Amino acid sequence: MPEQTGDTLPNLVTIVGSGVPSNYEITVNGDIELVGADPLEDATVVTDHAAEGAVETGVMRFRFSGEMANVHVVDWNGTSAPESPNTPHVHIEYGVSARNGSN
Template sequence: MARGNPVHNESEDEQLPHRITVVGRGIPSSFELTVAGDIEMIAGNPVEEATIVSESTAEGAIEVGVQQFRFSERLANIHTVDWNGEEGAETESTPTVHVNYGISKR
């Protein structure tokens, strides 16, 4: 079931206790995050950030800055690709992705 509002809602902190942080490295890159549960973007504007958030997947592009997401259950997959299609493990140009479990408050 897709959430009506893909942006973080303070009242859902306990339902979405885990956090994913995507950090851009100054080079245009793409990412896709899939969880076994629900995912929402924290703050930010998904339209301005060119980020698509649906039921259990978030995907978008990042060059600089940070995008954060909260999710329930467990992480299923992270896929990153840099500007010329190189996979995350093969290049240092793709964004850094940090996963924290059990973050119940900001």
């Protein structure tokens, strides 16, 4: 998919690792793309409307259009949030300009 920013993908979701190997799945009702990382290097699968992968430390960012449809995060044991304190933190921001340092 060609790189889009700003007006076409105005929303941002950030997955923040908790220091424990964890998995995430996010689905939107618009388009989604990984920001500032190599999907092969970071073992991230991105389709037109969804992204999934693993995170231990660091941050994964995705720009998207539309609304967030689903977020599912689990720790290394497969325990979902909020039951596990070790799942990644998820931040969703709507209407974030790409010029504000998000890309």
